Amino acid sequence: MTAASGLLRDVFGFDAFRPGQEEIVQAVAQGENVLAIMPTGGGKSLCFQLPALMRDGVTVVISPLIALMRDQVRALREAGVEAGALTSGNTDEETDAVWQALSEGRLKLLYIAPERLAAGSAPGMLRRIGVSLIAVDEAHCVSQWGHDFRPDYLRIGELRRALGVPLAAFTATADAETRDEIVTRLFDGQPPRSFLRGFDRPNIHLAFAAKNGPRQQILSFAAARKGQSGIVYCGTRAKTETLAAALADAGHNACAYHGGMEPGDRRTVESRFSREDGLIVVATVAFGMGVDKPDIRWVAHADLPKSIEAYYQEIGRAGRDGAPAETLTLFGPDDIRLRRSQIDEGLAPPERRMADHARLNALLGLAEALGCRRQTLLGYFGEEAAPCGHCDLCDQAPETFDGTQAVRKALSAILRTEEWFGAGHLIDILTGNLTDKVREKGHDRLPTFGVGQEFSRPQWQAIFRQMMGHDLIRPNPDRHGALTMTDAALPILRDQQAITLRSDSVAKPERRPAVRA
Ligand code: ADP
Ligand code: ZN
Numbered sequence: 001m002t003a004a005s006g007l008l009r010d011v012f013g014f015d016a017f018r019p020g021q022e023e024i025v026q027a028v029a030q031g032e033n034v035l036a037i038m039p040t041g042g043g044k045s046l047c048f049q050l051p052a053l054m055r056d057g058v059t060v061v062i063s064p065l066i067a068l069m070r071d072q073v074r075a076l077r078e079a080g081v082e083a084g085a086l087t088s089g090n091t092d093e094e095t096d097a098v099w100q101a102l103s104e105g106r107l108k109l110l111y112i113a114p115e116r117l118a119a120g121s122a123p124g125m126l127r128r129i130g131v132s133l134i135a136v137d138e139a140h141c142v143s144q145w146g147h148d149f150r151p152d153y154l155r156i157g158e159l160r161r162a163l164g165v166p167l168a169a170f171t172a173t174a175d176a177e178t179r180d181e182i183v184t185r186l187f188d189g190q191p192p193r194s195f196l197r198g199f200d201r202p203n204i205h206l207a208f209a210a211k212n213g214p215r216q217q218i219l220s221f222a223a224a225r226k227g228q229s230g231i232v233y234c235g236t237r238a239k240t241e242t243l244a245a246a247l248a249d250a251g252h253n254a255c256a257y258h259g260g261m262e263p264g265d266r267r268t269v270e271s272r273f274s275r276e277d278g279l280i281v282v283a284t285v286a287f288g289m290g291v292d293k294p295d296i297r298w299v300a301h302a303d304l305p306k307s308i309e310a311y312y313q314e315i316g317r318a319g320r321d322g323a324p325a326e327t328l329t330l331f332g333p334d335d336i337r338l339r340r341s342q343i344d345e346g347l348a349p350p351e352r353r354m355a356d357h358a359r360l361n362a363l364l365g366l367a368e369a370l371g372c373r374r375q376t377l378l379g380y381f382g383e384e385a386a387p388c389g390h391c392d393l394c395d396q397a398p399e400t401f402d403g404t405q406a407v408r409k410a411l412s413a414i415l416r417t418e419e420w421f422g423a424g425h426l427i428d429i430l431t432g433n434l435t436d437k438v439r440e441k442g443h444d445r446l447p448t449f450g451v452g453q454e455f456s457r458p459q460w461q462a463i464f465r466q467m468m469g470h471d472l473i474r475p476n477p478d479r480h481g482a483l484t485m486t487d488a489a490l491p492i493l494r495d496q497q498a499i500t501l502r503s504d505s506v507a508k509p510e511r512r513p514a515v516r517a
Contacts, residue, residue, distance in 0.1 A: 003054060004022065004025050004026065004029065004050060004054065005017070005022075007050055007053055007054070008046075008050065011050075011053065011079050011080065011081060012046060012049075012050070012079065013079070013348060013352050013355075013356075014046075014309065015285075015306050015307060015309065015310050016306075016307065016309040016310040016312070016313040016314075017309070017313060018042060018043040018046075018309050018312070018381065019042070019199040019312055019316070019381055020036075020038060020042070020195060020197060020199065021043055021046055021047055023195065024036045024047040024168075024195050025046070025047055025050050025051055027193050027195075028047060028048060028051040028133070028135075028166075028168045029050070029051035029054040029055060031055075031133075031166045032166060032192070032193045033166050033167055033168070033187055033190070033192035033193065034166075034167075034168040034169065034192050034193050034194075034195065035139070035168075035169045035179070035182060035183065035187075035192045035193070035194045035195070036168070036169070036170050036171075036194075036195040037170075037171055037172070037173075037179075037194075037195065037196050038170070038172060038195075038382075039172055039199075039381065039382030039383050040172040040382050041381070041382035042172070042199075042381055042382050042383075044137070044170045044172070045072055045137070047168070047170065048061060048133070048135035048137075048168055048170065049072075049076065049081075049109065051133065051168075052108050052109050052133065052135070053081065053108060055132050055133055056130075056132055057130040057131060057132030057133075058102070058107055058108065058109070058110050058129055058130055058131050058132065059108065059109050059110070059131070059132065059133040059134075059135055060110050060111075060112060060126060060131050060133070060134050060135070061109055061110065061111045061112070061135045061136075061137065062111075062112060062113075062114055062117070062134065062135070062136050062137065062153075062156060063111060063113070063136075063137040063138060064113070064114055064137070064138050064141050064148070064150050064153075065137075065138070066087045066088070066089050066113060068137075069085050069087060069111040069113070070085060070087070070089065072111065073085045073109075073111055076109060081108055081109065082101055082106045082107050082108050082109070083107070083108060083109040083110075083111070084097065084098035084101055084102075084107055084109075084110055084111070085098070085110070085111035085112070085113075086098055086110065086111070086112045086113070086116055087111070087112070087113045087116075088113065088115070098110070102129050105130070107129075110129070110131075114141075114150050114152035114153055114155070114156075115152050117152050117155040117156065117159060118152055118155065122159070123158075123159055123162045123163070126159065126162075126163060127162065127163060131163050131165055132165055133165055133166055133167075133168065134156070134159065134160055134163070134165060134166070134167045134168070135167075135168045135169075135170070136153075136156055136167065136168070136169045136170065136186060137170050137171075138170070138171055139153075139169035139170055139171040139182050139186065140171040140173055140178050140182065141153045142154065142156065142181060142182055142185045142186060143177075143178045143181045143182070144181070145177070145178075145181075146178060153185075154185060156185075156186055157185050157186050157187070157188060160186065160187075161188070167186060167187065167192075169182055169186050169187075169192070172382075179194075198378075198383060199312075199378055199381050199383050200374065200378055200383070200385065201315075201316060201319065202388070202390065203319045203322055203323060203324050203325055204315060204316070204318055204319050204325045204326075204327060205324070205325065205326045205327060205390055205391065205392075206315070206327055206373040206374060206377070206390070206391040206392065207326075207327060207328050207329070207373075207391065207392035208328070208329045208330075208331060208366070208367045208369075208373070208392065209328060209329075209330055209331075209392075210330075210331065210332060210462065210465065211330045211331065211332035211334075211335075214302060214330050214332070215243065215246055217328075217330060218232060218243065218247075218300055218302050218328075218330070219246065219247065219250055221298075221300055221326075221328050222247055222250070222252055222280060222300070223250065225297060225298050225326065226251075226252065226278075227277070227278040228278055228297035228298060229273070229276075229277060229278055229279055229280070229293065229295060229296050229297055229298075230280045230281075230296065230297060230298040230299065230300065230318075231280070231281050231282075231283060231287065231288075231296060231298075231299045231300070231314075231317060231318075232247075232280065232281070232282045232283070232299075232300045232301075232302055233283060233284070233285060233287075233299070233300070233301045233302065233303070233305070233314055234282060234283070234284060234302045234303055235284075235302070235303030235304075235335070235338065236284070236303075237258040237259070237260050237284055239302065239303070240256040240257065240258050240282045240283055240284060241256045241282075243256075243282045243302060244256040244280075244282040247280055247282065252280050253276070253278055253279050253280065254279070254280040254281075254282060255269055255272070255279070255280075255281060255282070256269075256281075256282050256283070257269045257270075257281050257282070257283035257284070257286070257287045258283060258284040258286055258287075259284060259286035266286075269281060269287075270287075270291065273291065273293060274291070274292070274293050282302075285305075285306075285310065285314070288313075288314065288317055291317060292320075293317075293320075294320040294321040295320075295321050295323070296317055296318045296319065296320070296325065297318065297319070297323075297324075297325055297326065298318055298325060298326040298327065298328075299314060299315050299317055299318040299325075299327050300327065300328045300329070300330075301314065301327075301328070301329040301330055301331075302330055303330065303331075303335050303338075304329065304330070304331040304332075304335035304336065304339060304363070304364075304367070305329070305363065306339060306342075306359075306360070306363075307356070307359035307360055307362070307363055308359055308362040308363040308366060308377070308380055309359065310363075311329065311363055311366070312377065312381075315327045315329075329367070331364075331367045332465065333423065333461070333464065333465045333468060336360075336364065336465070336468045336469070336475075337468075337475045337481055339360050340357070340360070340474060340475055340477070341475070341477050341481075343356045343357055343360065344477045345477065357471075361471045362380050364468070364469040364470075364471070365469065365470070366380070367469055368466050368469035368470065368502065369393060370393070370398060370400055370500060370502065371387065371393060372385075372387035372388050372391055372393055372394050373388075373391040373392065373393055373394075374387075374388035374390070374391050374394075375387055375388065398502045398503075399502065399503045400500045400501060400502055400503060401500070401501060401503045402498060402499075402500060402501075403463065403466070403499050403500060403501030404492060404495070404497075404498045404499050406452070406455065406463050406501070407463070407467060407472065407489075407492050407499055407501075408492060408493060408495070409430060409448065409451050409452050410426065410430065410452075410460075410463060410464065410467060410473075411472070411473075411485055411489055411492070411493050412448050412451075412493075413426045413429050413430050413446075413448045413452075414426060414473065414483050414484070414485055415485065415493075416446050416447070416448055417429070417441075417443065417446070419476065419479070419482060419483065419484040419485065420479060420482050421482050421483070422475075422480075422481055422482055422483060423460075423461065423464040423483060425437060425438070425443075426464070426483065427452075427457055427460040427461065427464070428443075429443050429446060429448055429449055429450075430448065430450075430451065430452030430453075430455075430460060431450065431452055431453055431455070431456075431457060431460065432444075432449055432450025432452075432453055462502075463501060464483075466501050466502065467489075470488070470499070471486055471488050472485065472486060472488055472489035472492065472499075473485055473486065473489065474486055
């Protein structure tokens with residue numbers, strides 16, 4: 001684990017970098033002059049906040065939006081980072097506290113509004129406090145031709161010269177002309193290290209599949225790519241070992257990798273993987289940080305990743321050489337249950353847990369998407385894209401049906417049994433399956449009993465899974481995973497909103513698992 005990824009997890013509570021972040025963080029932390037252009041919502045602030053923690057001294061952040069500055073300062077302080085702002089919105093106490101922290105050498109990030117730079121004392125003050133980095137948010141404000149022009153931004157170049165420290169400039173919008181202007185005005189015309197790469201990795205084929213005999217699904221995927229280097233990510237250490245054995249039995253060159261292994265054994269796997277052709281590493285997420293192999297031809301997820309960021313990072317290890325690469329991500333209701341309970345049972349404060357659920361929802365939305373995966377994925381990171389023609393849903397549009405009535409029936413079964421039961425029992429009720437439990441609980445007398453006979457049991461399972469994917473229902477960790485309804489389901493329950501579901505992801509009858517010798 002690198003210093004940066006440790007801080008990412010421990011301070012910011014994120015399990016993976018967003019696209020582009022890691023490279024930018026490294027460059028900024030190493031003191032390079034940097035110009036980074038990332039879409040709105042792409043996660044720019046982390047690209048200067050994290051390096052600020054890795055460097056000695058104070059990072060000065062110049063940002064034109066006072067409300068945003070105050071937000072960031074609040075969030076940083078909640079995460080235990082010493083940050084403060086000097087803006088016209090400050091109370092005297094706030095300003096005093098900032099000066100106090102500065103004079104004690106505690107402050108790591110000082111946010112200042114650009115108009116502060118106009119006050120003649122600013123450069124002298126900043127020189128005294130030991131600034132080691134200047135970060136400029138919304139750097140396009142330096143452009144006199146843009147509509148966001150801030151005259152005070154013109155003083156930033158002067159400040160950089162006066163302090164003699166590296167500068168990192170960030171913006172979401174920069175056409176070539178604005179970019180040139182930023183380079184001229186902020187960097188004296190000396191081209192900084194620029195990051196303009198979009199998030200798209202067009203050579204990577206994206207695909208998801210509902211779990212249906214998952215071991216066989218992975219074996220088939222690997223069999224079609226025999227002799228190519230690949231990674232299979234698993235949710236547990238135990239599974240890496242059993243799946244690696246199954247792949248080896250099927251004639252592949254495969255080995256397991258997880259954090260519980262001896263460091264020496266782990267290094268052996270790492271170096272074999274980079275040296276040998278066609279090795280499959282079956283690993284937990286512990287594998288990857290140090291892996292820099294350009295010709296990984298495929299990445300499969302035997303279990304659903306933790307978040308959409310983790311997904312992007314993990315599939316992004318494939319095809320770094322730009323040649324075609326394949327991915328397959330499996331998911332099922334148990335994964336969703338596991339990921340939700342990991343979040344609920346974690347020690348994170350409530351707001352962070354809510355954000356974690358939202359990031360998981362984004363991944364589930366991608367898993368259950370009805371249109372182009374790439375468009376959905378890039379859209380989440382703030383980038384617009386046309387349907388890609390290179391994902392499973394572009395290859396073959398999914399069959400869909402109006403699932404509104406089915407979902408309402410399922411919700412009704414959940415509510416009439418007072419949110420005390422899991423999908424299995426609820427499906428018994430919906431399909432009119434008179435089990436002992438149904439009889440014992442008197443659920444055969446519910447008006448919902450037998451109202452869902454138009455769908456088979458596997459079809460109902462797929463409907464419940466999609467309902468979880470759309471976050472209409474969640475397993476209740478205090479009731480052994482009994483399903484409860486979320487507020488998002490209310491408009492559907494009240495028939496104010498319709499919902500389209502996929503009919504093709506409905507599980508087919510289980511294939512017999514391959515017999516292992
Ligand atoms: P912008 O690029 O628009 O300034 P922000 O820095 O405000 O974006 O980040 C947008 C959102 O993304 C924030 O809610 C932030 O917490 C979240 N975010 C940033 N980096 C990550 C990450 N590595 N993993 C998960 N969420 C992240
Ligand atoms: Zn597509």
